[in-house]
Amino acid sequence: MKLHVFDTFAYSKTGKILHFDVLLSERNEVKAHQRAIEWLDSIGEQGATIKPRGCTFCHTVADAPQFADEVARNGYAIYKLEGCPA
Structure with a gap:
């Protein structure tokens, strides 16, 4: 499964x-932003808040089985980077 990665910065x-990164099966920045807000909630x-350009397409991965389910x-799926709860 191809996943599109959206690099995201939010401010509490x-x-x-x-x-964090938002991973979607489609390349859609609007959906990525919506999913980021959903996850933050x-x-x-x-x-x-997510600043403009704070949730932008970064790259596509051909295979990421740890996120497929x-x-x-x-x-x-969310890939936590810095400042996110464990």
């Missing part, structure tokens, strides 16, 4: 930076 209400970061189940 307290100013904390959350850096799910981890208790309601009201976090999550993308199939939820429509997206």
